[in-house]
Amino acid sequence: MKIGKLEKVDIRQLWIGEASDFTPWLAKKENMELLGDEIGIELEVVQQEKNVGSFRADILCRSTIDNHNILIENQLEKTDHTHLGQILTYAAGLDAVTIIWIAKKFTEEHRAAIDWLNKITDDKFNFFGIEIEVYRIGDSLPAPFFQIVSKPNDWSKAVKATTQSQELTETKALNLEYWQAMKQYLEDKGTLLKQQKPLPQHWTNFALGKTDIYMAAVASVRDGFIRVELNINTTNAKEQFRILQSKYEELAAVEIGDKIFWNELPDRKVSLVSLEKSVNVADKSNWPEQHQWLLENLEKFDKFFRPKIKNL
Structure with a gap:
């Protein structure tokens, strides 16, 4: 050669x-x-x-x-x-x-x-x-x-920003460690997903190619679940949500999963589409499996919704 x-x-x-x-x-x-x-x-x-x-x-x-x-x-x-x-x-x-x-x-x-x-x-x-x-x-x-x-240095900046105003609570420290571990997991897997810097909060966002429309991974220590979301937070979010739901709700159930949930949230600016799984977020030994589930479904959301929101 x-x-x-x-x-x-x-x-x-x-x-x-x-x-x-x-x-x-x-x-x-x-x-x-x-x-x-x-x-x-x-x-x-x-x-x-x-x-x-x-x-x-x-x-x-x-x-x-x-x-x-x-x-x-x-x-x-x-x-x-x-x-x-x-x-x-x-x-x-x-x-x-x-x-x-x-x-x-x-x-x-x-x-x-x-x-x-x-x-x-x-x-x-x-x-x-x-x-x-x-x-x-x-x-x-x-x-x-x-x-x-x-x-x-995302890790040191996230810790510094939080500790300047208050000491990290046990839950916030766990949140930060969880997203840092997930970022490393995604890097090891070689995904094209783009995650925001890990922060001591129960969610982390992922880009979807359009301002004010993005994905999020959620991990609730208190309520025991992880979730993947499509967030529509534009000025005409409700109209865009209805367009997506009317055109693609049935197809999304087939290509992403039949437990996908469409929530217009009429009393809030944002509307979202989500998929949820019950887990023990505090169980660190289970994090690889949780991160794998999040990765698989984030990639499903990205593949399904990215071309559709591009034309909204």
Whole structure:
């Protein structure tokens, strides 16, 4: 078998200018998916060249999991102090934001600076340092590659955020450990599902490709169940829920399970579709089986509902 040689390509051969070439390329849906796959967040572009004070961030996105702001700053050269100052300005000018700094090369000083920012800030802020590289094999088309050089420590941030205001209760500590274990389980299984960072709460969200429509896994220590949910939390949630139910309720029972439950929740903004299983959430020895059940049904929900909500 012949094996090709991986050849590194100068990124300036693909993108001459940051604002004129790279930013519009990155803002395309298929390229945002590449970046989102690398950092584990589904990204939905809101605006290019977003004003933040007297500066302009290259791309403003939202996370489809929890709708929080994500700002992307691009640099087709080695990192410098000017861009570091800009990302600090963006962080100061926005509430609850994730900053992604993409550059050709990160110096050790700037990588250490991103590590430090993740260490000293609470869970409202997340900083990613990502190097962009391009490769080809022989005469193949050049392929971009996003390499993370610095990222948030989800576990320590979740604990820090909670303990700043109060000590973790026994149940909250168990919730945090449960979702951390599930995240590791999903990583080991290699699923394409994108989970929010583990937090000390009884649910965790998963992206479904559209802002304000997402999946959730729920684990109730008190009531003894785990549940998979489709949450519709848009401004016209009730109308969208009825459309889905009228068209797909019978098919969902066949493809997902006959115990699937459709709940419009008329007194609340959100409507949901769910599937539930009775378990002992506190039994850690049973967690792999619970996580397997959640994974299987989250993937069923994703496969069934993603193409249908895309056209809502």
